[in-house]
Amino acid sequence: MSLTANDIKKIAHLARLNVPEDKMTLYTEQLSKILNFAAQMNQVDVTHIEPLASPLALNQRLRPDVVTESNQREIFQAIAPQVEAGLYLVPQVIEGE
């Protein structure tokens, strides 16, 4: 299973990462190697096995629908890159993106 540069570009976009052109070959090689290594899993027939997402059989605990937190916006926004009037500022989304 060998990934192509196009595969890497697609994955990078999904993960919102940039892969510089001069690192494309390295990333393609390394990621292909890891996936080949992972393909060892095909040695075992797991058709009738239940997937185990968590080591403990946990149910999501529920709690009463009442307010328990206090508004700490100022504390949380004190470390934000850019805020104004209680809002986080980001560059514009370009039309058509």
Added chain:
Amino acid sequence: MHYKTIAELAKELETKKISSVELTQFFLERIKQFNHLNSFITVTEEEALQAANAADRQRMQGKATRLTGIPLAQKDIFCTQGIKTSCGSKMLDNFISPYDATVIKHFKTAGAVMLGKTNMDEFAMGSSNENSYYGPVKNPWDLTRVAGGSSGGSAAAVAAYLAPGATGTDTGGSIRQPAALTGITGLKPTYGRVSRYGMIAFASSLDQGGPMARSAEDAAILLNVMAGFDEMDSTSVNMPVPDYTATLNNSIKGLRIGLPKEFFNARLDNNIAKILQEAIKEYEKLGATIQEISLPRTDLSIPAYYIIAPAECSSNLARFDGVRYGYRCANPKNLEDLYKRSRSEGFGDEVKRRIMIGTYALSAGYYDAYYLKALKIRGLIRNDFIAAFKKVDVILGPTTPISAFKIGEKTADPVSLYLTDIYTIAVNLAGLPGISIPVGFSQGLPIGMQLIGNLFEEARLLNVAHSYQKVTDWHTAAPKEYANGEKSIIL
């Protein structure tokens, strides 16, 4: 002063032989003196002395607990209010946490003193502490070698006596492996035993925080404070916390120890095999019985983990987007550029690799072939352990297949580093507790032995480890540069 264990220091504080301020100043001096180990990212000198003063006052008022006034190092993955929490990454280099992790709160309530935040592989991804934005941690036993990872800073700090104890986190071996490589004791508790609230998430079904110290007794003292149900962590288990120190001295006569044949096969280094055989003999002398068991899917644990953990990390690290906190790239052109450049500039190579593997494994068309398959292998691995624990009480084996390797030796090929997790990873997949204790040296470098227990059997593990430490002294060894030639040292 620093050769003493937490248990001994607690006694000295209790009998007022020393004050917490003296003790804290002592360790702060040592941290400065041995700065070259690069084991700390942040040293909280002012806060430590304030806490030490408060602890001494608490003691005068008769309100001290066992950990009151004891200085500890905290892995920089635990959020500490008002204090930089970097997770070893450029992404959080500017992050001053607005809140305390539950584990940190527990230590504050117990009156412990925080010396600082220790160095670690970025976002806990790594087995050598070479993936840190702040540079590698050096192994006190040989400065040209790694201290292990991801809790390398905590391990080195304890091994070099810069702190009597520290916290670590373990997702695939990140407490046990550095403990083995630096010759100290490190415990990964059962999944759900220690709260993950405020513990920056890497892989949510695998991560677990735990103690790193010089002895099982000290680890038990720390675990008493760390463990417990937390409403703020929906994976936290609501089970009472026993006093882990109360059963340390129980007899282990009749204890059934299992040796997985997959751990002791021809692949195992001869020196390590010999050292483990000596340790096994000690357990036989103590009255334990030894039998061979099998964990057939041992080899599959690594490929399964290196799909599951990256998948979970790709989800957990999606929050780092340059918007609300952490690193933001300069002059972003638009929102997409903000996301892509903040993340690409803020994350190191291994983190980006794992995010991408995880993204691929979860993407349409590949989810079944990789992620779902890995979860099914996880189920098989868990079944292997269930079968084994029907026959034995505790599983014993080497913690790692190798001793501390040279810095830079394994950075070119990520997979070669992944393979060194062979004995520790399955334990996280099954959510079981595991402890590593030092059992000897191979060519001057520490070797660790791992004990694996059944779910929520930390007390038994600590008892079995402590029993060994009562009749041997590997855990008291120290590299002579850090021990001034005074203590029992090796080489």
